[in-house]
Amino acid sequence: xxxxxxxxxxxxxxxxxxxxxxxxxxxxxxxxxxxxxxxxxxxxxxxxxxxxxxxxxxxxxxxxxxxxxxxxxxxxxxxxxxxxxxxxxxxxxxxxxxxxxxxxxxxxxxxxxxxxxxxxxxxxxxxxxxxxxxxxxxxxxxxxxxxxxxxxxxxxxxxxxxxxxxxxxxxxxxxxxxxxxxxxxxxxxxxxxxxxxxxxxxxxxxxxxxxxxxxxxxxxxxxxxxxxxxxxxxxxxxxxxxxxxxxxxxxxxxxxxxxxxxxxxxxxxxxxxxxxxxxxxxxxxxxxxxxxxxxxxxxxxxxxxxxxxxxxxxxxxxxxxxxxxxxxxxxxxxxxxxxxxxxxxxxxxxxxxxxxxxxxxxxxxxxxxxxxxxxxxxxxxxxxxxxxxxxxxxxxxxxxxxxxxxxxxxxxxxxxxxxxxxxxxxxxxxxxxxxxxxxxxxxxxxxxxxxxxxxxxxxxxxxxxxxxxxxxxxxxxxxxxxxxxxx
Numbered sequence: 001x002x003x004x005x006x007x008x009x010x011x012x013x014x015x016x017x018x019x020x021x022x023x024x025x026x027x028x029x030x031x032x033x034x035x036x037x038x039x040x041x042x043x044x045x046x047x048x049x050x051x052x053x054x055x056x057x058x059x060x061x062x063x064x065x066x067x068x069x070x071x072x073x074x075x076x077x078x079x080x081x082x083x084x085x086x087x088x089x090x091x092x093x094x095x096x097x098x099x100x101x102x103x104x105x106x107x108x109x110x111x112x113x114x115x116x117x118x119x120x121x122x123x124x125x126x127x128x129x130x131x132x133x134x135x136x137x138x139x140x141x142x143x144x145x146x147x148x149x150x151x152x153x154x155x156x157x158x159x160x161x162x163x164x165x166x167x168x169x170x171x172x173x174x175x176x177x178x179x180x181x182x183x184x185x186x187x188x189x190x191x192x193x194x195x196x197x198x199x200x201x202x203x204x205x206x207x208x209x210x211x212x213x214x215x216x217x218x219x220x221x222x223x224x225x226x227x228x229x230x231x232x233x234x235x236x237x238x239x240x241x242x243x244x245x246x247x248x249x250x251x252x253x254x255x256x257x258x259x260x261x262x263x264x265x266x267x268x269x270x271x272x273x274x275x276x277x278x279x280x281x282x283x284x285x286x287x288x289x290x291x292x293x294x295x296x297x298x299x300x301x302x303x304x305x306x307x308x309x310x311x312x313x314x315x316x317x318x319x320x321x322x323x324x325x326x327x328x329x330x331x332x333x334x335x336x337x338x339x340x341x342x343x344x345x346x347x348x349x350x351x352x353x354x355x356x357x358x359x360x361x362x363x364x365x366x367x368x369x370x371x372x373x374x375x376x377x378x379x380x381x382x383x384x385x386x387x388x389x390x391x392x393x394x395x396x397x398x399x400x401x402x403x404x405x406x407x408x409x410x411x412x413x414x415x416x417x418x419x420x421x422x423x424x425x426x427x428x429x430x431x432x433x434x435x436x437x438x439x440x441x442x443x444x445x446x447x448x449x450x451x452x453x454x455x456x457x458x459x460x461x462x463x464x465x466x467x468x469x470x471x472x473x474x475x476x477x478x479x480x481x482x483x484x485x486x487x
Contacts, residue, residue, distance in 0.1 A: 042376040051083045055369050073358045076365025083372035107371035111364050113296045120299040124277045125166050126354045131270035134174050141178055149251045152193050156200040160240055163204035164211045172201045172447035176454050187458055192247050194451045194459035195467050199439045201447045203240040206435040207232040214412040214434050221416055223427045226285050232432050235482040239436045242474035269313050276305045310348040366410040374417040383418035392426045400433025404444035408434045439471050
């Protein structure tokens with residue numbers, strides 16, 4: 001009897017396993033092979049629809065980050081895993097698991113190069129911030145006692161310039177801190193100034209490969225050369241100036257109260273870090289342009305420069321402290337004694353740890369999600385819809401508008417994965433529209449989302465929306481100027 005029950009249970013388990021396998025095969029293993037590609041077309045299968053639905057749900061959670069307080073990396077990481085598990089299951093059932101593995105590794109390699117590049121850039125920015133470079137700039141601006149209208153223009157122009165080599169998030173938050181310090185109770189000024197900062201930060205990142213993740217992606221894909229990005233300087237400047245000129249008429253010209261902080265001083269090594277950052281950029285450009293190696297090689301060398309500087313600052317700290325004490329004793333300089341507090345050890349790994357890991361992991365999730373959907377065949381459908389049925393100009397303008405709703409990173413990666421046949425002028429156009437299109441809405445860029453949190457409601461989605469018409473004028477004008485100059 002026991003033997004009978006045991007055999008019966010085993011039979012039941014086998015039946016359940018076969019049933020589950022049959023259901024999975026029915027759901028996920030009924031696609032056809034793509035002609036001549038060795039890939040499987042999953043666009044009209046339940047598997048494909050499931051993957052697409054998962055991605056849409058994940059991105060709705062990303063868009064709702066401000067309300068749910070759920071970090072944007074979490075949903076896309078899970079979605080990427082599920083999408084590639086579905087792909088892996090289907091290709092295993094068809095006896096070609098190697099094809100899925102190679103596709104996954106291809107997307108992972110693209111992400112890995114961008115990850116290391118961005119990690120080095122973020123480390124340098126964090127190092128400069130910790131050494132007081134940005135605080136020094138902020139205090140200098142606050143101490144001038146500029147009028148509100150002058151401050152509006154200075155913060156906008158500084159955001160435009162700084163975001164060409166630093167990420168737009170750091171730049172926007174630095175400028176916003178100045179605005180909040182000078183006019184903490186002027187809600188109208190704060191809202192308009194923050195809009196101006198967001199537009200300027202996004203526009204400034206367009207004409208340099210180091211200004212935005214999307215420009216970096218296009219540069220590393222070798223679709224636009226390093227020096228060719230600079231032809232977008234005037235169009236991106238127009239994108240910033242048109243709404244800025246309109247909004248400036250609604251700002252009073254009253255003087256702000258100068259705020260001084262005489263005790264602030266740059267920490268030891270600050271100027272050397274700025275020099276090494278410029279040297280790192282030069283190394284990366286030379287690596288790509290002269291010897292045709294990936295730019296990430298030069299950036300990782302630059303990280304080595306910074307690590308050597310950190311080693312030197314730590315080893316020379318005792319000698320530097322003794323020197324400062326001696327000078328303070330001889331000259332009876334009290335400020336020299338105060339400066340002793342700014343000679344602090346430098347830890348490179350602390351700067352790496354402070355990188356924007358949520359953004360980097362979000363980037364991984366997006367790259368793998370879009371890469372998986374592309375491998376399933378969806379990006380080919382979208383490419384046919386946009387770049388075959390439409391003129392590339394209209395398609396690229398639509399990409400910019402779409403980036404105001406969906407983050408420009410997945411939009412640009414999708415365009416790169418589609419790889420439509422376009423000339424240099426059109427690739428420059430999509431570089432610009434994807435970069436500045438996020439300014440149309442406050443949630444269209446990382447800078448806008450960050451400032452809504454930093455100002456605690458003084459700059460809001462609705463407040464930004466009131467000026468979207470002016471930003472749209474700048475968006476249209478920049479496209480016109482691009483064709484006028486570069487066409």
